[in-house]
Amino acid sequence: xxxxxxxxxxxxxxxxxxxxxxxxxxxxxxxxxxxxxxxxxxxxxxxxxxxxxxxxxxxxxxxxxxxxxxxxxxxxxxxxxxxxxxxxxxxxxxxxxxxxxxxxxxxxxxxxxx
Amino acid sequence: xxxxxxxxxxxxxxxxxxxxxxxxxxxxxxxxxxxxxxxxxxxxxxxxxxxxxxxxxxxxxxxxxxxxxxxxxxxxxxxxxxxxxxxxxxxxxxxxxxxxxxxxxxxxx
Numbered sequence: 001x002x003x004x005x006x007x008x009x010x011x012x013x014x015x016x017x018x019x020x021x022x023x024x025x026x027x028x029x030x031x032x033x034x035x036x037x038x039x040x041x042x043x044x045x046x047x048x049x050x051x052x053x054x055x056x057x058x059x060x061x062x063x064x065x066x067x068x069x070x071x072x073x074x075x076x077x078x079x080x081x082x083x084x085x086x087x088x089x090x091x092x093x094x095x096x097x098x099x100x101x102x103x104x105x106x107x108x109x110x111x112x113x114x
Numbered sequence: 115x116x117x118x119x120x121x122x123x124x125x126x127x128x129x130x131x132x133x134x135x136x137x138x139x140x141x142x143x144x145x146x147x148x149x150x151x152x153x154x155x156x157x158x159x160x161x162x163x164x165x166x167x168x169x170x171x172x173x174x175x176x177x178x179x180x181x182x183x184x185x186x187x188x189x190x191x192x193x194x195x196x197x198x199x200x201x202x203x204x205x206x207x208x209x210x211x212x213x214x215x216x217x218x219x220x221x222x223x
Contacts, residue, residue: 022217033214043158043201044213099148102148105157105158108157
């Protein structure tokens, strides 16, 4: 089944403890991205990647890192999480970078930073 | 980034058609118009997209104005499962999706 998977789905952690949220797609998509969703602010893009080893900042990249060493994986790294990074995170992928194709979203990761 | 404007909320009855409007007066010639929806506790789900011509798929229809400054998502026969937040988004180039607040659609039984 074609899908985008994220792990973990739920995470409660403490300030400053490094964490990684994994994202994987099995559709051989070139484009992947991360969003966070907060009440009243909607979905905002954190980082995106147009292909292996090609990443760029979205609207809210501060406090996050990403890597794209393989086409299928696009992990989101929080080196030193803070409470303002408590949010619902979504990973998405798409076949290529034009607007011709739909984006496929993962199920979401709910992160709480205490 | 080109912006879209949608009503905050709309309400309809089950089995009736629903027309969700979106204004995008600053759209550029290469922007695709995409619609996504988000059901409670789920990730956004693709609904439909188009460039200039009207589009139909199994989920919905997309009617695009001739000047492309507005579009309408049409759900032909709404069901309770169509209750969601619907986002109208313009996409070009690097596929940066800029989500607005969307329209919260309520379907009455």
